[in-house]
């Protein structure tokens with residue numbers, strides 16, 4: 001194992017996962033965050049968010065003594081040979097563009113302390129051109145001068161599979177300006193590379209674009225199948241069967257063709273918007289106008305789900321009891337950023353429904369952002385006396401429900417399956433009126 005020392009700036013989903021996994025690969029790692037409460041928790045081996053498998057791995061790695069966390073840029077600068085930047089780039093309020101203030105703050109905080117040679121590896125999802133700009137900024141600020149080198153190494157992990165995706169990625173992308181930077185990255189990722197992970201070595205612009213191109217493609221794939229769902233609804237077809245049938249074509253592939261409530265989260269929605277905004281600045285806006293449509297199709301699925309609930313309630317939402325299963329933007333995550341489930345729950349509540357929400361992990365996060373919704377601690381409480389049940393995040397716990405048992409708890413047996421993930425036959429056999437997106 002190489003004796004390179006690694007730091008990771010930002011300890012959100014991306015940064016914390018990266019820090020823990022680098023330690024698991026055998027490196028000495030120092031993670032950094034400006035949030036002292038987070039740093040204290042991580043040093044105590046407690047993960048500040050839910051991610052399957054990461055909690056135990058964190059505790060194990062803290063116990064080895066190889067992994068620790070700090071709030072100090074000075075410490076990070078003195079410690080690291082390779083500094084990974086993993087802070088967030090959220091959507092700017094009221095705009096499509098990405099907010100670069102956290103990335104900029106990290107570079108401005110770190111660079112003035114860089115007194116020994118190092119590689120800075122950007123991981124955050126950024127508008128193309130950011131790496132070029134940051135390289136100049138580092139050259140201006142770093143006492144060590146050109147020996148503090150930047151490279152771009154986008155991250156493709158999925159929440160819910162973060163550890164697996166980090167330790168066994170589909171590919172590695174190295175945006176580099178020197179042989180040296182490539183060699184350092186090859187050393188850091190020696191283990192996955194030795195296991196056969198393909199490496200794409202390229203320039204800064206391409207490396208930054210790969211990330212947003214990948215997320216745009218995934219978003220487009222989801223909206224494509226959701227557009228087919230709209231047509232199926234109009235024509236009386238079944239979008240799940242349609243997805244199976246086209247998915248057998250290896251050129252298309254079945255993955256990411258699950259029609260339903262659409263995509264949410266902290267990445268896909270804001271990434272396609274920021275990509276359009278950046279393309280506009282570059283004079284290439286025409287190339288990406290289709291992403292407007294991808295976004296619009298996605299948002300229409302939320303209103304369609306609300307409409308389905310209203311139809312099942314005979315048009316009368318006011319005063320109806322609605323049991324909502326799911327708040328996270330997807331299962332196996334407690335992330336509620338741009339969650340379609342919460343958007344639907346909030347919309348029904350606004351129309352006068354009495355909504356109860358249950359999510360196995362995301363209730364607390366949801367309550368911070370939508371404090372007026374009522375959160376309960378179990379499926380039983382969520383569906384009690386419900387006039388309609390909405391299945392909006394496909395947690396295993398919900399897919400495993402016994403429709404006959406749930407039937408005995410509700411006032412009316414109406415269910416909207418917003419994720420096409422429940423066993424239709426079983427629910428109908430138990431006397432439920434089952435409605436879903438894109439199926440008769």
Ligand code: UGA
Pocket residue numbers: 125155156157158159160215218222255256257258259260261262263264265266267268329330
């Ligand atoms: C996404 C990408 O999949 C990762 O590769 C990327 O690294 C990450 O964004 C990022 O940019 O950081 P993530 O946001 O964790 O990962 O979640 P996904 O698994 O992509 O799901 C996104 C949304 O699409 C979820 O709301 C999910 O419910 C929805 N989805 C997914 C569908 O509606 N249908 C599908 O077939 C698949």
